[in-house]
Amino acid sequence: MIKFQMPNLGADMEAGTLVEWRKQLGEFLHRGDIIADVETQKGLIEIEVFEEGTLEKFLVKEGEKVPVGTVLALINDGKSEVTESTVSGEEIQKPEIHPIEDRKEIVHENTELGERIKISPLARKIAEENRIDISLLKGTGPEGSIVKKDIEKAISEVKKPIKDAEKEADKTKEISVKPSGPTSDAMRMAVAAAMSKSNREIPHYYLEKRMDMSKAMDWVKEANKDRPVQNRLLPVAVLIKAVAKALDEVPDLNATWENGLHRKNEINIGxxxxxRSGGIVVPAILQSDSKTVDEIMETINDIIPRARAFKLRSSELSQSTFTITNIGEGGADKVFGLIYPPQVGIVGFGEISEQPFAEEGMLGIRPVVDVTLAADHRATDGLIGSRFLAALNRHLQNPEEL
Structure with missing residues (x-):
């Protein structure tokens, strides 16, 4: 029996609100299936399962806010039997953190017809915001309950003014989906908490190296020559792939520090x-080492709009093994990052700009980038950090081999 827990989606996360179950009891779960939506300071996150089995029992109700590590459900993998009583008391006891008030009720009562309509808290919230009459909908969730996708389907199908019987008897309003997500202040507070922890607990050391980007930029230009605009590569895709290759050579930086150094088998670059609303989010480009530059570019094009719409998956927020921060065009020349715990390193790329650059006694004007590495001195030292920067530079000078 598998104990499915509230995942840790970052060092700044202490608890999350289970907004909606996406699977029904008795349903067989495959690796990568979305089992639930959880709300954190980073927005509404789709939570995946990473083991297969039948959904046996819910231990936390929709609308409850519980600490990281709380057992949310039991999944029967057919290997061993575990009953609710075998789960530790701390894991299944009612959390001290109280549920959000407007999400308590899972059953909505239709007083006019005397019926009771089962609807998830998130679905009810979206329905109320968009003036959807839930009595006209057929639910597809557990025991016929109305869930988020049912409301979203209704919104997509109904594009005409509707009557608001309670407040605006004779007025109509076109249905529109209101954007949801954390406030700018909440996002900044979450980031500040993680960075304060990093600055307080991690002994940082910093290294810097200026790198010639002329060969990489020429390679990108040549690759884009016959491509439509939507399929063109950006230099950041080359930078990410080069970092992944360098980490493969210097695995001590592709690791976490949790009571010692733990090297990671996969290279997942945050x-x-x-x-746009303020703050930052750091999703992972999973298995960056095995992706081509084109595949990394496709992932970037997919993940950026989803991140800004607060539609990321739990794996994208919890599985980073190393982080890149990239200032991009029109920004600062250098950026010195703070390590995102429990990772042990972060690399920063300043703006790629034309500058004087000397090589083999010859001075010329070339596109260059200032690269900084911040690393955890408990896990590595300056020699290892220098090896990483040297490997990164070597790969950028041979972009055709990426």
Whole structure:
């Protein structure tokens, strides 16, 4: 029996609100299936399962806010039997953190017809915001309950003014989906908490190296020559792939520090994305080492709009093994990052700009980038960090081999 727990989606996360179950009891779960939606300071996150089995029992109700590590459900993998009583008392006891008030009720009562309509808290919230009459809907969730996708389907199908019987008897309003997500202040507070922990607990050391980007930029230009705009590569895809190759050579930086150094088998590079509402989020480009530059570019094009719409998956927020922060065009020359715990390193790329650059006694004007490495001195030292920067530079000078 598998104990499915509230995942840790970052060092700044202490608890999350189980907004909606996406699977029904008795349903067989495959690796990668979305089992639930959880709300954190980073927004509404789709939570995946990473083991297969039959959904046996819910231990936390929709609308409850519980600490990281709380057992949310039991999944029967057919290997051993575990009953609710065998789960530790701390894991299944009612959390001290109280549920959000407007999400308590899972059953909505239709007083006019005397019926009771089962609806998830998230679905009810979206329905109320968009003036959807839930009595007209047929639920597809557990025991016929109305869930988020049922409301979203209704919104997509109904594009005409509707009557608001309670407040605006004779007025109509076109249905529109209101964007949801954390406030700018909440996002910044979450980031500040993680960075304060990093600055307080991790002994950082910093290294810097200026790198010639002329060969990489020429390679990108040549690769884009016959491509439509939507399929063109950006230099950041080359940078990410080069970092992944360098980490493969210097595995001590592709690791976490949790009572000692733990090297990771996969290279999942966290990519810092700034949000329009303020703050940042750092989703992972999973298995960056096995992806081509084109595949990394496709992932970037997919993940940035989802991050800004707060539609990331739990694996994208919890499985980073190393982080990149990239200032991009029109930004600062250098950026010195703070390590995102429990990772042990972060690399920062400043703006790629034309500058004087000397090589083999010859001075010329070339596109260059200032690269900084911040690393955890408990896990590595300056020699290892220097090896990483040297490997990164070597791969950028041979972009055709990426």
């Amino acid at each position: 990519f810092v994305i700034s949000l």
